[in-house]
Amino acid sequence: MATSMLCRRTAIFSWAIRGVSPLKSYNPASSHCGLLHQIANYNPKPLKLNLKDPYIPDRESEKTPEWQKTAKYDRKLFGRYGSSSGIDPAKLWPSHAQLEEMIAEEREWNPPLQVMLKNVEAKTKEANAKRLAREKLVAANMAKMPKMVADWRKEKREAKQKLKDEKARRERLLAEARERFGYAMDPRSPKFLEMVSEIEKEEKKKRKLMKRRLKEEQSHLPPAASSAASSS
Amino acid sequence: MSFTRKPGGKALDILQNLPRISLANLRPEPGTKKAEKKRGRGQHGGNRSGRGHKGERQRGNRPRLGFEGGQTPFYLAIPKYGYNEGHSRRAQYQPLTLNRLQYLIDLGRVDPTQPIDLTQLVNGRGVTIQPQKRDYGVQLVGEGAGIFAAKVNIEVQMASEEAIAAIERNGGMVTTGFYDPRSLAVLCKPVPFFISGQPIPKRMLPGEDMVTYYTDATNRGYLADPEKIQKARIALARKYGYVLPDISKDELFHMLSMVKNPRQIFFGLSPGWVVNMAEKKILKPTDDKLLQYYSS
Numbered sequence: 001m002a003t004s005m006l007c008r009r010t011a012i013f014s015w016a017i018r019g020v021s022p023l024k025s026y027n028p029a030s031s032h033c034g035l036l037h038q039i040a041n042y043n044p045k046p047l048k049l050n051l052k053d054p055y056i057p058d059r060e061s062e063k064t065p066e067w068q069k070t071a072k073y074d075r076k077l078f079g080r081y082g083s084s085s086g087i088d089p090a091k092l093w094p095s096h097a098q099l100e101e102m103i104a105e106e107r108e109w110n111p112p113l114q115v116m117l118k119n120v121e122a123k124t125k126e127a128n129a130k131r132l133a134r135e136k137l138v139a140a141n142m143a144k145m146p147k148m149v150a151d152w153r154k155e156k157r158e159a160k161q162k163l164k165d166e167k168a169r170r171e172r173l174l175a176e177a178r179e180r181f182g183y184a185m186d187p188r189s190p191k192f193l194e195m196v197s198e199i200e201k202e203e204k205k206k207r208k209l210m211k212r213r214l215k216e217e218q219s220h221l222p223p224a225a226s227s228a229a230s231s232s
Numbered sequence: 233m234s235f236t237r238k239p240g241g242k243a244l245d246i247l248q249n250l251p252r253i254s255l256a257n258l259r260p261e262p263g264t265k266k267a268e269k270k271r272g273r274g275q276h277g278g279n280r281s282g283r284g285h286k287g288e289r290q291r292g293n294r295p296r297l298g299f300e301g302g303q304t305p306f307y308l309a310i311p312k313y314g315y316n317e318g319h320s321r322r323a324q325y326q327p328l329t330l331n332r333l334q335y336l337i338d339l340g341r342v343d344p345t346q347p348i349d350l351t352q353l354v355n356g357r358g359v360t361i362q363p364q365k366r367d368y369g370v371q372l373v374g375e376g377a378g379i380f381a382a383k384v385n386i387e388v389q390m391a392s393e394e395a396i397a398a399i400e401r402n403g404g405m406v407t408t409g410f411y412d413p414r415s416l417a418v419l420c421k422p423v424p425f426f427i428s429g430q431p432i433p434k435r436m437l438p439g440e441d442m443v444t445y446y447t448d449a450t451n452r453g454y455l456a457d458p459e460k461i462q463k464a465r466i467a468l469a470r471k472y473g474y475v476l477p478d479i480s481k482d483e484l485f486h487m488l489s490m491v492k493n494p495r496q497i498f499f500g501l502s503p504g505w506v507v508n509m510a511e512k513k514i515l516k517p518t519d520d521k522l523l524q525y526y527s528s
Binding site: 040047078106120 | 339340341345423426427429439440443444447455504508511513515
């Protein structure tokens with residue numbers, strides 16, 4: 001819409017002021033929607049090549065500075081003055097030795113497209129593999145978590161229970177000592193310790209007797225059971 | 233033949249007969265220019281001349297910017313973090329909005345009947361690129377996608393999806409191409425380069441970090457497969473909900489389908505050629521090795 005409005009306005013303007021147009025009116029043969037399209041090129045900066053009075057340094061003389069005898073300066077001379085600068089155009093391109101250097105440098109620093117794509121693919125693959133491995137590890141560890149949590153909780157519970165049991169045992173022993181000796185004695189004294197060892201021995205004997213009885217019962221039972229099974 | 237009245241009439245007559253506009257005939261619109269206060273003169277500009285009363289303010293001895301009277305200043309209290317680390321090594325792409333592009337086309341600064349290149353944009357003073365300041369080119373930004381109405385063949389260095397959609401909706405073509413810094417300098421200022429007498433260099437391929445961007449059809453990369461690009465065009469049209477115009481039936485199809493070779497910097501000029509501005513001639517190398525190098 002804007003373009004068409006502008007086109008119409010510029011068309012009227014150019015028609016009215018025929019021949020006095022500061023803009024370069026470019027009338028393309030295939031203009032869209034058949035309207036005049038003006039291209040306003042900026043007037044380029046004047047190319048001051050100084051062709052009438054060129055300075056071309058004297059190559060043989062000693063007075064000309066060294067930098068005016070270099071290949072770079074020669075190229076610039078040719079660029080400014082063309083063939084009238086008296087420079088062989090073949091010197092503009094790199095020599096064979098320089099070309100070899102350029103090719104070697106390019107081969108080192110600018111690998112071809114296929115090589116680059118392969119490198120990129122390898123890098124992405126490696127990164128993906130690393131990420132996958134890490135994620136797998138994390139998932140495995142997370143799967144172990146419930147069991148680890150339960151174990152830890154059990155341990156804590158058992159430790160607490162153990163402490164409670166210890167305390168209860170110590171209380172019982174103190175009460176036992178109190179009963180036996182008639183006064184509250186220090187649990188660290190030798191008498192107390194003797195009493196404790198006695199109690200333990202009695203406990204051990206009891207346990208051994210219990211075990212023996214259980215074994216006997218078990219040894220009695222199986223032959224009876226097997227005889228019963230074989231008979232029936 | 234009936235008499236045709238000139239449009240504009242008397243106003244146009246006056247306009248044509250008035251003298252040429254010069255600085256002597258011009259003055260600013262009343263109310264636009266406000267007279268500045270001359271310090272040290274008059275009732276309002278004089279006395280303390282707007283410097284305040286005694287102290288550092290009047291005597292011009294204020295401490296440096298950021299100083300907070302001895303308290304650890306804000307710019308030192310905040311710890312450093314690597315936001316700006318390596319900022320001077322990051323590639324920069326000057327944004328080009330579709331608003332600006334439309335403005336340039338409307339004013340005639342950029343020619344839509346020829347392929348639009350970074351050279352054309354710089355010639356029309358549409359963007360300012362500084363290749364020496366880590367600028368790697370121009371990026372097309374989707375601002376103004378709603379009003380964009382121009383059929384162009386544009387080549388930029390990066391483009392957002394919205395911008396690509398807006399241009400393709402109007403029957404245009406977008407391409408994203410990479411220019412290494414030397415090629416970019418040559419592209420932005422071709423005439424000084426031609427005057428230096430060097431042969432046109434060949435464009436280098438992007439580094440590994442940008443290769444994936446330019447081989448992707450969704451970015452219309454210049455290294456991507458043309459068939460994939462066509463598929464991407466159709467997919468984008470479906471995504472944004474517009475009918476993709478068939479540019480092969482267009483009268484400007486040849487211009488719209490012009491794409492540069494990955495090693496080419498200018499349309500119509502190959503690497504290895506020397507352009508001479510003094511005699512308006514192009515010199516081409518004939519040596520086999522040189523030809524092989526420049527066409528590799």
